Amino acid sequence: MTQKELLYVEDALGHENFMKSCSKKTSSQLTDTTLSTFIGELEQKHTELFNKFLNLL
16 A cells, blocks of 8 residues: 555544544434434444445555
């Protein structure tokens, strides 16, 4: 893996980690259960994407 590719993966990991934590925080603060469930699913998706990027290393 080139240095440029490594920087891209590290950047993507940071973005996915940020989105995961934002989704988790938002989901816990919502009172609408349908919307909270949807945001929880987004958190799971970002966790999956984070793990996929992590596996590239």
